[in-house]
Each structure stands twice: as structure tokens, then as C-alpha cells.
Amino acid sequence: MISFSAFRKFILGAAIVAVPAASYAGVFVSVNIAPPVLPVYTQPLCPGDGYLWTPGYWAYGDAGYYWVPGVWVQPPSVGVLWTPGYWGFVGGAYRWNAGYWGPHVGFYGGVNYGFGFGGVGFEGGYWNGGHFFYNQRVANINVNVIHNTYVRNVTVVNNNYAHTSFNGGPNGVPAHATPGEMQAMHEQHFQPTASQEQFRQQAASNRSQLASVNGGHPSTLAAQTPRDGFGHGNEVNARQGNQQARINQGVRSGQMTPGETRNVENRDASINRQAQADRAANGGRLTGQEKQQINQRQNNVSQSIAADKHNANNDAAAAARNGRTAGSERRQAGRVEEKDRPKR
Structure with missing residues (x-):
């Protein structure tokens, strides 16, 4: 065989x-x-x-x-x-x-x-x-x-x-x-x-x-x-990619303003530079402490993205409620106007 x-x-x-x-x-x-x-x-x-x-x-x-x-x-x-x-x-x-x-x-x-x-x-x-x-x-x-x-x-x-x-x-x-x-x-x-x-x-x-x-x-x-290999910082890279995808989705949906987008992307870029510098100093790997520091910074950015989208959703909901209220008032005014209109 x-x-x-x-x-x-x-x-x-x-x-x-x-x-x-x-x-x-x-x-x-x-x-x-x-x-x-x-x-x-x-x-x-x-x-x-x-x-x-x-x-x-x-x-x-x-x-x-x-x-x-x-x-x-x-x-x-x-x-x-x-x-x-x-x-x-x-x-x-x-x-x-x-x-x-x-x-x-x-x-x-x-x-x-x-x-x-x-x-x-x-x-x-x-x-x-x-x-x-x-x-x-x-x-x-x-x-x-x-x-x-x-x-x-x-x-x-x-x-x-x-x-x-x-x-x-x-x-x-x-x-x-x-x-x-x-x-x-x-x-x-x-x-x-x-x-x-x-x-x-x-x-x-x-x-x-x-x-x-x-x-x-x-x-x-x-x-x-x-050089990241398997288990040598891939979780950091994957999270960076996921957060960038969340930012892109927020921009496309209109949930994030240009100012909010610049803010989180600049912070993301800073994290990326930190990770690259840390890897360069440690033979292409991140130490446990470095991963923890980067993870904390990523947590902060993630919370900012979520907050920006949450604010956008709240604004949209408020606008929708105001629209319904205004619409209800217009419909009510129409009924009053119809009621007060003299019959022929």
C-alpha cells in the first residue's frame, strides 16, 4: 500500500x-x-x-x-x-x-x-x-x-x-x-x-x-x-478587525457622525501602533501584560462605539415619537376642524 x-x-x-x-x-x-x-x-x-x-x-x-x-x-x-x-x-x-x-x-x-x-x-x-x-x-x-x-x-x-x-x-x-x-x-x-x-x-x-x-x-x-501565528496575538488582531467592521457599519447606517468616527478610528489607530511597537520589541509577540493593556484600550473604544450607536438610536426613537405626536396632533386638529365645519 x-x-x-x-x-x-x-x-x-x-x-x-x-x-x-x-x-x-x-x-x-x-x-x-x-x-x-x-x-x-x-x-x-x-x-x-x-x-x-x-x-x-x-x-x-x-x-x-x-x-x-x-x-x-x-x-x-x-x-x-x-x-x-x-x-x-x-x-x-x-x-x-x-x-x-x-x-x-x-x-x-x-x-x-x-x-x-x-x-x-x-x-x-x-x-x-x-x-x-x-x-x-x-x-x-x-x-x-x-x-x-x-x-x-x-x-x-x-x-x-x-x-x-x-x-x-x-x-x-x-x-x-x-x-x-x-x-x-x-x-x-x-x-x-x-x-x-x-x-x-x-x-x-x-x-x-x-x-x-x-x-x-x-x-x-x-x-x-x-508572524502572528496561532495564539500569538491573533485575538487582539481579530478584535481590531471586528471593531473596524462595527465602525464601518455605523458609518453606513448613519448611526455614527463624522466626528465620532474620527475619534474612535484615531484611537483604534493608536492601539494598532502600540501593538506593532510591542511586537517589534518582543520578537513578534505580545506579552500577557501588553495584551491586557491593549485589551483594556479596546474595551474603551468598544464602549464608545456602542454609546455612539445607542445615542443615534435614542435620537431616532425620539424623532419617531415626536413625529407620531405631531401626526396625532395634526389628525386631531383635522377632526376638530371637520367637526366645527358647518354642514351643508
């Missing part, structure tokens, strides 16, 4: 022969079990200008499927974009096609990874003049820190397969590469960076990321940067 490790090496060797040297999108793993559905998660706050989002995905190892969290990473060079890997059902098996960096986004199976990767192409941002511009519709950005942003609605392709994690076969996404994606697949590509590969290895060695252990609900769904 051939072991999984030997089988994986065989597949890898076959992929290297079959795929052009300029491309790193080869098939690395082939299994007969479909990957789990994609979990729903919140994107952490972008750590700084120039970071690009790489969505989470299900990888496969000796112990089965495991979740590699979505993470912000620094690309290998200016001007390149990330094409996510994807599982494709071919010849009765699910085969993994690895992700890669390149000048354009290629085919990733039509899988809706979210955050700009809606199935075809990438709508989360673009390069211009050596700078990356972020689409605030899908990217969790603090505009007080990163100013090269824009707002544009995105298109989700294959919306009926919103959480499907593979292409083709039974219940898979029925997508085929477009001419543009085919062209992108033959451009010069770059392998995942060393930090991406190290991050994947960390996920592979963490039992809580195994689908067989977590039932398709990994303990770590996303991280702010690869």
Missing part, C-alpha cells in the same frame, strides 16, 4: 513535469474526499500600506483537511497580485492547484473566497505608481492610516455556490477559465513567499485547525500577518 506521503511526492513530481517552469500553479495533492465548505469569517484590519489579502483555504495533510487562515501578507514585489489556490475535481479525485503571485489574477476555480475574490478576478484593489489602492467595499482598512483607497461595488460570480470550496464534480462550482485567466496562467509567476509557507506549516501542525477536530469550524480563521 502506498503511503500518503509517497503518493503526494508522486503527484508533485507529475505536476512539475506537466506544468511550465514559469508557472507555480501545479497540482500538489490529489484525494478522493471533497474539502469542507468555506467558513464565514471577518477580515482582520490591514496592518499597513502595501499588504495584500490572501484568503483562507482548506489544505490537505497526513491527518486530513486543515484550515490555513486568511492573512495579510507583503507581496514578493511591487505590482504582483495573488491568485488563490483551489481544489478541482478531475478524473474522480479532488486535486489541489496551488496559488501563486503574478502580474494578473488567473483562474482559481470560480470559488468565491470573498474580500474581492468573488470567483473571477480580484476587485479588492489595484497597483498604480508603485502603490496599492484598496477598495473599501471589501478591504478592512483604517483610512486614517492608509489614504490610498477608493469605494467600488463588487460583483460576486456563482453566488449560488457562495461557500463551495472546490471546482467541478458533484456540487462543485461549474466554472471554466476565461480567456483572460488563461492568459494570466501563462505569465511569469512567483511561488508563495517564505512567510506564507511558514504560516501554512504552522496551520498544518495545529490540531485545532483540522476539519476532523473542529468539524469545519477552525479556531483560527484569519490573522493580521503571518
Whole structure:
């Protein structure tokens, strides 16, 4: 019986022969079990200008499927974009096609990874003049820190397969590469960076990321940067991302005024700078005391967000009550006027 490790090496060797040297999108793993559905998660706050989002995905190892969290990473060079890997059902098996960096986004199976990767192409941002511009519709950005942003609605392709994690076969996404994606697949590509590969290895060695252990609900769904690892400040990053999402929702709903938004975002940016400085001084980690201090500051910001929204709700309720009172008075005045009007 051939072991999984030997089988994986065989597949890898076959992929290297079959795929052009300029491309790193080869098939690395082939299994007969479909990957789990994609979990729903919140994107952490972008750590700084120039970071690009790489969505989470299900990888496969000796112990089965495991979740590699979505993470912000620094690309290998200016001007390149990330094409996510994807599982494709071919010849009765699910085969993994690895992700890669390149000048354009290629085919990733039509899988809706979210955050700009809606199935075809990438709508989360673009390069211009050596700078990356972020689409605030899908990217969790603090505009007080990163100013090269824009707002544009995105298109989700294959919306009926919103959480499907593979292409083709039974219940898979029925997508085929477009001419543009085919062209992108033959451009010069770059392998995942060393930090991406190290991050994947960390996920592979963490039992809580195994689908067989977590039932398709990994303990770590996303991280702010690869150096955060697992349990090394991710809870701080996740909370920052959640609070920014609450702020964005408050702005969209009109519950937070521009002044309130600036206040909490400036405080959030200060917390982010503190966390980055603390990590830089401690080899990329936060001490227990530092986590406690940051958590307290985040509690204060969270309370401010809740208070701002609560005040807005109270104002709206008061306006509604006043409107009903005024309306009642107008209706009552109308009845009096009707009563006093002489009959014909």
C-alpha cells in the first residue's frame, strides 16, 4: 500500500513535469474526499500600506483537511497580485492547484473566497505608481492610516455556490477559465513567499485547525500577518478587525457622525501602533501584560462605539415619537376642524 506521503511526492513530481517552469500553479495533492465548505469569517484590519489579502483555504495533510487562515501578507514585489489556490475535481479525485503571485489574477476555480475574490478576478484593489489602492467595499482598512483607497461595488460570480470550496464534480462550482485567466496562467509567476509557507506549516501542525477536530469550524480563521501565528496575538488582531467592521457599519447606517468616527478610528489607530511597537520589541509577540493593556484600550473604544450607536438610536426613537405626536396632533386638529365645519 502506498503511503500518503509517497503518493503526494508522486503527484508533485507529475505536476512539475506537466506544468511550465514559469508557472507555480501545479497540482500538489490529489484525494478522493471533497474539502469542507468555506467558513464565514471577518477580515482582520490591514496592518499597513502595501499588504495584500490572501484568503483562507482548506489544505490537505497526513491527518486530513486543515484550515490555513486568511492573512495579510507583503507581496514578493511591487505590482504582483495573488491568485488563490483551489481544489478541482478531475478524473474522480479532488486535486489541489496551488496559488501563486503574478502580474494578473488567473483562474482559481470560480470559488468565491470573498474580500474581492468573488470567483473571477480580484476587485479588492489595484497597483498604480508603485502603490496599492484598496477598495473599501471589501478591504478592512483604517483610512486614517492608509489614504490610498477608493469605494467600488463588487460583483460576486456563482453566488449560488457562495461557500463551495472546490471546482467541478458533484456540487462543485461549474466554472471554466476565461480567456483572460488563461492568459494570466501563462505569465511569469512567483511561488508563495517564505512567510506564507511558514504560516501554512504552522496551520498544518495545529490540531485545532483540522476539519476532523473542529468539524469545519477552525479556531483560527484569519490573522493580521503571518508572524502572528496561532495564539500569538491573533485575538487582539481579530478584535481590531471586528471593531473596524462595527465602525464601518455605523458609518453606513448613519448611526455614527463624522466626528465620532474620527475619534474612535484615531484611537483604534493608536492601539494598532502600540501593538506593532510591542511586537517589534518582543520578537513578534505580545506579552500577557501588553495584551491586557491593549485589551483594556479596546474595551474603551468598544464602549464608545456602542454609546455612539445607542445615542443615534435614542435620537431616532425620539424623532419617531415626536413625529407620531405631531401626526396625532395634526389628525386631531383635522377632526376638530371637520367637526366645527358647518354642514351643508
